[in-house]
Amino acid sequence: MSDRRKTPGDVTVLLREARRGDEAALDRVLPLIYEELRRLAGRKIRAEANGHTLHATELVHEAYLKLSSSGRMEAENRPHLMAMASRAMRQLLVDHARSRKAQKRGGEWKRTTLADGPIVLETSPEELLALEDALSELEERQRQVVECRFFGGMEEVEIAEALGISERTVRRDWVKARAWLYARLYPEIPTETP
């Protein structure tokens, strides 16, 4: 919370550096995006209590617009930033699911991460955490494709641009990732396990 008042200009710089391969810059930009998303989600939840549907896509787009509007963000940065936001979104949801689970177990009161209020997830916290486990086993690029597509609601063409691969590769990665995830999430399908 303390550093969430970073200016979007900072984000631009950090992002540029991150693209040049500066891991430290990436580490610094992600929390900014994360915080922006959290703030957006929280505000929306407060404004639209009672069963409003919040779409990750919306949030990611808005976070992107917010971060890029006052900064001199080049157009080429858009897919990249969107991919970042998608990752932040994933992180945010996983954190939220963890805190919800903790509450359900009757644990100590803790702020939910995503928003300052109860939300109904279409995907349950358990499902979300299982998905997170399954994602961690995926190859990096497949995981990125899933992030962009599922958590960020990005189009194939945007994903291709963000990740610097062809659209065909995006599709192939998606098919492979989805099969792996399914196999991991629903292992009871009949087959001779090795």
Added chain:
Amino acid sequence: MEKDLRRQVEDLFEQVLDRPEEEWGEAVEELCSGDDALATEVRRLLSAHQRAEGLLERPFHLETAADSPDQSDRILDTKIGNYLILQEIGRGGMGRVYLAERADGHFRQRVALKLIREADADLQARVVAERQILASLEHPNIGRLLDGGVTPDGRPFLVMEYVDGLPIDLYCDRMRLSIRERLTLFLTVLKAVEHAHRNLVVHRDLKPSNILVTPSGEVKLLDFGIAKILNPNLGGPSTPPTRDRDRALTPEYASPEQVRGEAITTAADLYSLGVVLYEILAGCRPFESPQGGLPELARTICEDDPPTPSARLGATEQSRTPDDEEAGGPVEIARARHTTSPGLRRQLKGDVEAVVMKCLRKEPVRRYGSVELLSQDIRHFLTGLPVEARRGSRWYRIRKYAKRHRGEAIAAGLVTVSLLAGAAAATWQAQEAAWERDRARAALRESEEVTDFLLGLFQSSDPLETPGDTVTALDLLTRGASRAGELRAEPLVRARMLRVMSRANLNLGRYGEAESLANQALELVRREFGEEHESVAEALVQLGAAFRSGGKYDSAHAALDRAREIQERVLGPDALELSTTLVAHAGIDVYLGDLDTAERRTREALALSERHLGPDATATLNGLSSLASIHRYQARYAEAEAVFREVLRRRRALEAPDPVRLSSDLLQVGDMLVVYGGDLDEAESLFREALSLQEPGTGVNTVNRVWALTSLSNLMEARGDMDEAERLRREGVAERRRTFGDAHPLVSETLGSLGLLLNRMGRLDEAEEILREAEAVNLATVGSDHTRHAGTLTGLAEVLANQGRLEEADSLAFQALEIRRRAQGSEASIVAQTLTILAEIRMERGLMESAEDLLLQAVQISSGHREGAPLPRRIHRDLADLYEGMGRDDESAHHRALAEIGG
């Protein structure tokens, strides 16, 4: 799995995927070449792939559930009473609600624990009240109250059944319920509210988050936290709620009276239920949360008419943004209801929407009378029966229909209005006008005589060259009246002069003066000759005419009866003189709606004049013409037209027909053609001929000239030439004003007919203005008890009704009814017609019982009419519509059949 192995499996997986599916087994064998472990992994991935279709396909989204809890709350994991607090699950006006668990070791039970924010005495009292209320509300669809108490720090708490469910709107969307399924589910909600209302409990904060549906589809109403106790006995020690606290409500679902802090009844719940239903069905609430925040929302709720769900959906679709595909846009909303967005609008339009909108009326009394009635209407809709909520609009359609019906007979203007009203019932002054015409025609002729008479008598040097010069005529009459007493002429001459002056005054619209002069004449001859004298009868006939013009119909009747008695005794039962009395008397019969008697008297008069004067005599032709008029009022149109044509034929055959009478005959035949759908071209040539017979300056016939102008106007209206129709009527007004000055009943008559034309043209403001002018003239001349005034009021009522000013219209039509009942008796046809007009206004106002009562009275009165006459048809049509709206189908069909006779 090893990274290498994983990559190997993926490679093979992709290669197999490139092959047709039926070859996959073969391909795996082939590609893995004996490596069973590898083959197993590839098969596993392929199998997953086949089932993974759709996994994570839709980008992630989440939904907010309730108000956010305060993060600083430290109550979790502590114990309140015997309950362990697990999690905050909600927050209301009075405090917070926690998920808790019974922790006294007896049994594990999840509960909702409501902790009151502050420990103030008022709240505590309210909690006590709430416990009592909730304890009295045992219902499967209402969350039960289990326990209650006070925390060590003095905060009251309530323990309620914990409901693990979704807010109803979310549930419906999640389950993708159709509109019918949503309505059916809503019926269960209504059952619970019904139960509460029967126990005199108003919820006062109904909203989706208080209406939960469990995964098994069970509905539970929560939180009667701000319920007001209608029965003070249930209230116990509770203090009356303060206004501020009352307004601690959810504004989006609050009724106008709640927003204003007024008295709350079950109608407030009906309103909130309406908002919830609106939202469940349309996916949005009737009012947007506005930019201006709460004050603006409050104003909107109190003042603005909510758009209908279909209108709102339509508007959303119009202003669609790219996001709408997903984020609560019309496409998504429709999809969640198993339909498309045009399909959804179609489903909502009509009955469903009417039901919702009836709940959302600003005035509590205009909503459903009870939750049961709302339930019933929804059930009616679900079973295909007509809904109560659309009655209002049925009235509207009836009104529309009545309007259209009036339009069909548009040609008639003055005459039509009377005929639409049926038989003898002259709306306006239709047949009053006919009467007026006959009388005024006679009077004007007499005024020539009186001119001669007075000229001769007074040796006036001022010849009356311009009959229309009323100032001169009036001066002369005034001079004559003032000097009549001084005259030492023969009593018979003086009596005659008084009668003639009486007529002239009638002609000038000075009815009181006319009556006074006729009375003077009567007194004079009675004094001079006693009761049994011909001249007494003559004076009585004149007095009858004055009474009639003055709206004193009973007196007119009595005077004419007396005149006839005298004539029969003095002159014998077959005297020609009787015919004048009979014709005058028939006119009053017509006016009072007794058409059979009118016909009988007219036929008697006709027989007398034929016997004494022959078939072509003026008196005979006049009698025939009167008979034809009566046939017209009797709805015997073919006979009427035939007789009018016969009169015209005979008149034309005369050597030197009187141009005034000839023009009357021409106009009568032409009017029949226009009003009853005859040849308009023939009618026009008849009207033109009539007009040519009385160009200004060719005679004294201003009355027939205006008649001709009005008839031509009707004809133009029938042809759709409204501008010309209006011009002709305005010319009629001008003509009358030239002749009679501004303040004359005959001027108000033309104004009235102009006003009604403007009404039919939809120029309602102008129509009102003109009719108000007519009203002013009437009030200044004939007074507020006169039927002319009633006629103007009826016309004004129609205009106001068309303007939507129903209450004013109602009041005017009612005044008209009162005047007519007093003046014409409650059995007159015109009363039936006024009853019908009032009933139509009441129907439009939704006052069904009253409308029914009025129409049944009208039926009673008009029962003497021939079947198929316009007035009875109109009454039956109204009754049919009325009963249809009330769901009384048999009665509706009965009246519908009667309405169609003669149609």
